[in-house]
Amino acid sequence: MKNIIKISAVACCVALATVSSCNKGLKDETFSVYDESKLTNPENGNQAVIGAYAALKDNGGYGYYAGFLYWLYEYPVDVVTTTITSRQGVQLDQLTYDASNSVINDVWTSIFKMISRCNEAEELINNIDYATKGSTNTLKQQNIGEVRFLRALAYYDATSIWGNVPLILKSSSHFTTEDQNPKLVDKAEVEAAMITDLEFAAANLPESYPANEVARATSGAAKGLLARLYMRRGEWQKAADAALSVMNKGYDLRTKAEGGLSSMFNTNNRSDNEFIFVLKSSNEAGAYGINSNSFGINSTPWDLNRGYGNFPIHLEFYALFDKTDDRRNTLLTGSYQTLxxxxxxxxxxxxxxxxxAPDVVLAKYVYNLKYPHVNNYNYAGFNNVxxxxxxDILMMRAEALNELNGPNAESISLINQIRERSNLPGLTLSGYTKETLRNAIFDERNKEFFMEGRRREDLIRWGKSATNGADPLLKFREKVVPLLRDANTYSSAVDYTVFPYPQNEIQSNTSFSADVNKGRVK
Incomplete structure (x- = not known):
């Protein structure tokens, strides 16, 4: 963690101020990321906010939401798989990962970089008197709300991946000796801090921004993330209420008349009413490594568009779709002309x-087209992630209402908005039980949100609901194990609801015990 804090401090200087540091022998010295006596204007607060947003990409390419986070959310489950070229991804896909997996290490570093940036930004903004420097206290509270939303998002990912994690809510200038080696904090305590952050953000963020600022956090984004957190916790009424608070706030589904779901992911679609919060990527040439993402190059194979093809999708997933489903026909490579x-x-x-043969080659996999690769040799992904x-808001409310009261007309109506947009007939209320409607909801979520980072958590939540919390891995085993190359790599002794803590952190953080990964790896 000490190393992460130092890295994060250096990264912050891009948006804040110049950092200087030095090494004397083996002793590391960390210096402040900014000079409080000089950064006293509202524009410096805005720069701090921009620096926090930039951490979502962690320098682009594969960093955090630009790529590696989705390796942890998608590879270990039942839609995306790997080819032998995927390297570290093969371990994730086949459940043979351990604490030394570089992707696990990279995501941990990225998450705590962003948390560190948010803490430093909050400290800076709190020390600026916006009202006497030509701005307003409303903007100050908005800026604080933005960084607290981002901190909550980072902790959402951290707790989803590892469960208990260090909880750091202050800038490095206030660190004690103990803070240099932070202890693991119970997941519920971290979630309580997230709720506090998100409630503050929801109360202080605007409902919308100009179209060119689509990637800034809104009150709807804060409430939507609250809904997602309550869903994970099984607090159904709170989840249903939070989802409802996002509805009728200017968001809607991209309609068939507008081009449907596939057009929402188009590279040219920079702003859309279905977007609530996105990682905004640049559409400028040469953006790779700065403001782009790696989805396009990894989603498509070489023989389609000179891609790496690191995200092949099981044919079994393709077989789940109705042949009239627009999602299958426009977002998966069911048939294409090769190079x-x-x-x-x-x-x-x-x-x-x-x-x-020879005119037709039978596919071993299909590939997703949600993140179109534009055949450029700098491999930049230009579309928003x-x-x-x-x-997702509609589907979360539908699920929460079903868990509360069983099948109901509103849940069916919400699901049908998703289905009908994709050219499918609507469901009818008659004949469903709570269990069968739950299954229908997760089936629909799988088809709607594939390769958007939702499937792993959906399987865990589905298992909890189906067993009243007794076996969160029920659906994980049911869906994942049959697709493993060797079913014996799954171990009943491993808790696959969490990942192992990264080796780099274990080695540098003296508060971590030697057996911290017991039950997380074979």
């Missing part, structure tokens, strides 16, 4: 067109 003049088709037994969108 070599052949046609790549999904086999008939998986719902595809099939065909015979959705972190929270309105369709």
């Amino acid at each position: 070599y003049g052949q046609t790549m088709n999904v086999p008939v037994e998986y719902g595809g067109l099939g065909g015979d 959705t972190i929270l969108r309105y369709a």
Whole structure:
């Protein structure tokens, strides 16, 4: 953690001020990321906020929400798989990962960089008198709300991945000796801090911004993340209420007349009413490594658009879709012309067109087209990466209402908005029990949100609901194990609801015990 804090401090200087540091022998010295006597204007507060947002990308390419976070959320479950070129991804996909996995280490570092930036930014903003420097206290509270939203988002990911994590809510200038090696804090305590942050953000953030500021946090984003947290906790009424508070606030689904779901992910779609919070990527040439993401290059294979193809999708997932479903027909590679003049088709037994060689090659996988790769050799992903969108709000409320009262007309109506947008007939209320409607909801979520980082948590929540909390891994085992190359890599002795703590942190943080990963790895 000491190393992470130092790295984060250096990163902050891009938006704040110049950092100087030095090493004397083996002793590390960390210096302040800003000079409080000089950074006293509201514009410096805004710069601090921008620096916090930049941590979502962690320098672009594969950093945090630009790529690696989704490796942890998607690879270990049942939609996305790997080829042998995926390296560290193969360990995640086949459940053979351990504390030395570089992606686990990278995501931990990225998350705590952002937490550190948010803490430093909050301290800076609190020390600026906006009202006497030509601005307003309303803007000051908004800026604080933005960084507290981002801190809550970072802790949401941290607790989703590791459960108990260090809780750091102050700037490095207030650190004690104990803070240099922070202890693990119970997940419930961290969640309580997140709720406090999100309630503050919801009360102080605006409902909207100009279109060119689509990636800034709104009150709807704060309430939406609260809904997601309450869903994870199984607090259904709070989740339903939080989701409802986002509805009728200017958000809507991108309609079929507007091009449907596939057009929402188009590179040119920079702002949309379905976006609630996104990682905004640049559409300027040369943006890779700064303001881009790695989804496009990894989502498409070489023979389609010269991509790496590191996110192949099981044919079994393709087979789940109705043949009239627009999501299957526009967002998955069921059939395409290869660079070599052949046609790549999904086999008939998986719902595809099939065909015979030499003109047709039968696909071993399909690939997702939510993140179009634009065939540029700097491999930049230019489209916005959705972190929270309105369709998820509707589905969360539908699920929460079903868990509270069983099948009901509102849940059916909310689900049908999603289905009908994708050219599917609506569900009818008759014939459903709480269990069968729950299953239908998770089936719909799987088809709607694939490769958006939701599936791992959905499977865990589904298992909790189906067993009244007794077996969170029920659906994980049911869906994931049959797709493993060797079913024996799954171990009943491992708690797959959490990942192992990274080796780098174990080695540098003396508060971590030697057996901290007991039950997290084989």
